[in-house]
Amino acid sequence: MEITSVKMTDLPQLLTIEKAGFSAAEAGSEAAYRERIEKLAATFLVARDGDEILGFIVGPAVKARYIEDEMFAQTPTNLDHGGHQLVFTLAVSPLARHQKIGSQLLTALEKVARSAQRESMALTCLARLVPFYERNGYHNQGVADSSHAGETWYNLEKKLE
Template sequence: MTIRTATIEDLETVSAVEAECFPPAEAATKEEFEKRLTHYGKHFWLMFDGDKLIAFVDGFVTDEADLTDEMYEKAEMHRENGDWQMIFGVNTIPAYRKKGYAGELIKRAIADAREQGRKGLVLTCKDRLIPYYAKFGFVNEGVSESVHGNVVWNQMRLTF
């Protein structure tokens, strides 16, 4: 398995993995990924099995302390020197789940954010995933204001 950051050339494969991992109401569109890759491709961590993209984690950097729904749609809000690394998506295609690959990508995102001098990382997740992210040091801050995909999201933060 190899891990690298993304470029615009990864648009098709990233979009395909997202569509395989999330229901349509929650999945980012190809157009949204095009903007994201253009603005913050260095904040996409991609994992490959040979030439096959099997998992990725993405999110931009900001000085805002809380993750908002607006951030998903406005890639131009990215600030390379911001304080907080946001995590918008953790994706692993079904055939590769439960093997620790997403965890490896999360650890890499954490290590990179620490090395880049961030204050920490912020993500939102559904109730069932709170214990999973807690294993990496994320602390549940309660129900988020997010209404993304018409589901309830919890905001979790890892502070360095």
């Protein structure tokens, strides 16, 4: 397995993994993923085994400390340096789960974030995923100010300083 930057030709496999991991209300659309590939190439990483995508991680590097719902409607542009690395999506193919690919993707994006001198990495997740992120060094900062998909989300953060 190798972790590389995303390519537009990855889109069909990305969407298949997205739909397998998220409800229809939670999942990003094809248009949203096209925009993310175009705007966030530096912070959109893909785990590959040959031509097969095993998983991916994507999010913008911005001034905001936490994800805001409007960021899902219009993808922000990455800051060159500083700010906070947010994670919109971490998703692993159902066929590749329980192989630590999600943790490896988090580590790879953290390396990118540290090289750009980000202050922290942050994401929102459902309660059932909090323990996974805590095992990866993130701290639960409580309920997020989000109504995405009508669910309760939690802010998880990892300081990088």
